[in-house]
Amino acid sequence: MTTTTQHRRSEGTLAVAGGLTAFAAVMLVMSGMLDIFRGIMAIADDAIYLSTPNYVFKFDLTSWGWIHLALGLLAMAVGIGLVMGATWARAVGVGVAGLLIIANFLDIPYAPFWSVTLIALYAFIIWALCVVRPDSETY
Template sequence: MTATHPRGTHTARYAWAEGLTAFAAVMLALAGLLGIFRGIMAIAEDEVFLATPKYVFQWDLTGWGWIHLALGVVAVLISVGLFQAATWARIAGVGIAGLVIIANFLSLPYYPVWSVIMITMSGFVIWALCVNRNDAAGRSDVR
């Protein structure tokens, strides 16, 4: 190593990358569990959701419930792969977090505060999965 790179730089970067991956896995698991609960609430036709008759994207709440339930289950399964540091899980995690953002944006009028929270959580998942990538040698691409 050169004088510009202290001896523990790669170790610190690797620890930072592992921490971000664990953060993304926990956040994705939480977002998935919350999506599952939201899906169950909508399928049960609970009175928790708002009725918005003049919204551009109008679908039945039961349909939204199934969409959020399916996205939640997939998110939880992908988070298990993230805990094992699988590359496929990192790619799939970004994809499912993006789908969760889209689904929550489209269902924003039905439960606005919850949708904003889920969009924010999924945004943090995407950030954590994209900010740092580890290769097999344990090095980090962050400079």
């Protein structure tokens, strides 16, 4: 009787772990798409964003656009790899989410609320990808 209860608990934990990976994959695809749009907006018209004259990490907004476009495409590719169950996608997903946290941190003066929101989302994606064990049956 005791082993049945423990077995059910582990099945529930595995279901949650699979759900976290699926959530991280969907969030990477969606946020990657939004970063692509954000990059296109910055490349096409610099007047959309607020400009800060005395920013230490000052880049041209077109450069920020290309950075967000490239990272958004990479995030979408990794998210699709996670959906397909690729083994490389978890490690690369953590790395891409970390790069996106850094890019959004450096982009705070141009879009403060959106950057802080994405930093929190990417931190959750990193947590979701790190907490799942790849040897689980539902992965």
